Amino acid sequence: MRLRDVGEFGLIERIAGAIARSGGSQTAMRQVVVGTGDDAAVLRPPRGHHVLISTDALVEGVHFRWRTQSPRIVGERALLVALSDLSAMGARPLACTVALAAPPSLELSRALGMARGLGAVARRAECPLVGGNVTRAPVTSLTVTVLGSAPRGRFLSRSAARPGDGLFVTGELGAAGLALGRSERRGKRLSRLPPLRLQAGLGLAGLPSRGACIDISDGLLADLGHLLQASGVGAELAVASVPTPTGFFGACRRLGLDPVRTALTAGEDYELLFTLRPGGPSPRALGRRLGVTVTQIGRITRRPGLRLQGDAKRHAVGASAKGFEHF
Amino acid sequence: MRLRDVGEFGLIERIAGAIARSGGSQTAMRQVVVGTGDDAAVLRPPRGHHVLISTDALVEGVHFRWRTQSPRIVGERALLVALSDLSAMGARPLACTVALAAPPSLELSRALGMARGLGAVARRAECPLVGGNVTRAPVTSLTVTVLGSAPRGRFLSRSAARPGDGLFVTGELGAAGLALGRSERRGKRLSRLPPLRLQAGLGLAGLPSRGACIDISDGLLADLGHLLQASGVGAELAVASVPTPTGFFGACRRLGLDPVRTALTAGEDYELLFTLRPGGPSPRALGRRLGVTVTQIGRITRRPGLRLQGDAKRHAVGASAKGFEHF
Numbered sequence: 001m002r003l004r005d006v007g008e009f010g011l012i013e014r015i016a017g018a019i020a021r022s023g024g025s026q027t028a029m030r031q032v033v034v035g036t037g038d039d040a041a042v043l044r045p046p047r048g049h050h051v052l053i054s055t056d057a058l059v060e061g062v063h064f065r066w067r068t069q070s071p072r073i074v075g076e077r078a079l080l081v082a083l084s085d086l087s088a089m090g091a092r093p094l095a096c097t098v099a100l101a102a103p104p105s106l107e108l109s110r111a112l113g114m115a116r117g118l119g120a121v122a123r124r125a126e127c128p129l130v131g132g133n134v135t136r137a138p139v140t141s142l143t144v145t146v147l148g149s150a151p152r153g154r155f156l157s158r159s160a161a162r163p164g165d166g167l168f169v170t171g172e173l174g175a176a177g178l179a180l181g182r183s184e185r186r187g188k189r190l191s192r193l194p195p196l197r198l199q200a201g202l203g204l205a206g207l208p209s210r211g212a213c214i215d216i217s218d219g220l221l222a223d224l225g226h227l228l229q230a231s232g233v234g235a236e237l238a239v240a241s242v243p244t245p246t247g248f249f250g251a252c253r254r255l256g257l258d259p260v261r262t263a264l265t266a267g268e269d270y271e272l273l274f275t276l277r278p279g280g281p282s283p284r285a286l287g288r289r290l291g292v293t294v295t296q297i298g299r300i301t302r303r304p305g306l307r308l309q310g311d312a313k314r315h316a317v318g319a320s321a322k323g324f325e326h327f
Numbered sequence: 328m329r330l331r332d333v334g335e336f337g338l339i340e341r342i343a344g345a346i347a348r349s350g351g352s353q354t355a356m357r358q359v360v361v362g363t364g365d366d367a368a369v370l371r372p373p374r375g376h377h378v379l380i381s382t383d384a385l386v387e388g389v390h391f392r393w394r395t396q397s398p399r400i401v402g403e404r405a406l407l408v409a410l411s412d413l414s415a416m417g418a419r420p421l422a423c424t425v426a427l428a429a430p431p432s433l434e435l436s437r438a439l440g441m442a443r444g445l446g447a448v449a450r451r452a453e454c455p456l457v458g459g460n461v462t463r464a465p466v467t468s469l470t471v472t473v474l475g476s477a478p479r480g481r482f483l484s485r486s487a488a489r490p491g492d493g494l495f496v497t498g499e500l501g502a503a504g505l506a507l508g509r510s511e512r513r514g515k516r517l518s519r520l521p522p523l524r525l526q527a528g529l530g531l532a533g534l535p536s537r538g539a540c541i542d543i544s545d546g547l548l549a550d551l552g553h554l555l556q557a558s559g560v561g562a563e564l565a566v567a568s569v570p571t572p573t574g575f576f577g578a579c580r581r582l583g584l585d586p587v588r589t590a591l592t593a594g595e596d597y598e599l600l601f602t603l604r605p606g607g608p609s610p611r612a613l614g615r616r617l618g619v620t621v622t623q624i625g626r627i628t629r630r631p632g633l634r635l636q637g638d639a640k641r642h643a644v645g646a647s648a649k650g651f652e653h654f
Binding site: 052132 | 360361364365366367368369370371372377378379380381382383384386388389390411412413415416418421422424425426428457458459460462463464465466468470472473474475477479482484485486540541542557
């Protein structure tokens, strides 16, 4: 059965059903006054909170391919990527909407698989799906908008780094680039999902020593560049201290990938890159608090620009420091 | 010059510049704490207000064609269509985001034309553009998400109609269907834009006699059907009282269009369809208050279903009462 067989309103009904069955509709709904089914959803943000908004899109043939990714993974990924922006701001999810564009020939099972993936993440992140849009288009795409909330004045931004701050990262880098390499060179299915770092972002926003924060979507060097530019500062990065998964170097070499280059420039790891004023908790203590390992990888300097300490030049990292551009 | 010649970040910079020059950045920004340039925008809704959200998409080849629509009209239209959902809820705009998907071969002037159109409407509606996303895709599309605010408990919905309510419409119906007919049959450029009915929606939400409200995007009969279903009521519609523009009947006949069918089933007029409890203001007095003509076209009944009074059957309206479906 294909989308054209059920029609627009039939599709919306079935998507709502798939999300309900995946638990998405059991998400904490106390902040939802009116959900799907009206011209707009109506939300009740916590008293005295700011409201945050971010939009992301996944497009077939650009961000995913049916040959290598299951519909469920695509749906999960679409919401996880959007939620990563809320994590980086230290915000709590409030609600999300999704715009699905797809050809009438798309198999209904694929649309419902994506809906189930979205619903599962919506439940896990307590981010109820409150509306959306469906339309015809030549290829499938999911555009997700997430709303979040944060107590006034207590959110993170890219622009708050100061000279003397330590530079840190959550988790490990390079796994997404390695998975992509395996998919492209060995035809393996892509099943790796971005991590959910909402608790880490909330924890960072609550620290008196908090500095700047950004999520690593374009690659460590590119996103560090964005953070430095927004804050008007520079940084020294200790290349050897960048945390990578166990067995990462060997696995990269077997695929013909440069491991340092992969860890520093491959995007889509969706870990948090952040700075802290001196005198804050140790990475170990902070990691316990945030629920994820924390590693110091450098420090912020008054002198502008990024200086790599270690063997980065050998890995031809400089040329691709700009990360992924879409056009 | 094409998108591929400026790159993703170059495009984002130029779009921001085009929006600034069109006045979009001079929009009342008092509710914007952090605008574009961070991982998410941060907004300050008015104290004690609910937050409303709605998403709409315009896709090349489905909702617009470059042959018949200027880039500026496409940009204006994308935001006006999304704002129409806020009007129907009686909400005030808070901010908007836009996700642009486009092929690398798209002319930069088209992308910037759309941005200028968006910026002009953002300024007129006091709805600042606070973020978005750009991505590669096989065809161009704009997905707009609008945020609004409304005092707690003082918003409109589709589901509030009661038996005995009068049934009303703002403005005139059929002009969008006529313009589409002219474009399809005579090759004329489509330059008609959806009206901005924010003041009308706010006025309706403030009436003690307020009932239900929906915007007419799919056609009068289809959207009336949605309102009746959501409210669990029926209606009698006086077909002859549906307001149409001067010269509408003649213009339709010259194009071979059935005028009654066009007024009742062609979508995209984006006027407000609403109900009022008995004893409220007269249509004339209400029209002065809302800043747009108001016409009574029927009444809500306990008996379910829609009964057309007049010559609707002659115009084969029944078969297309479902309006436009996307698949």
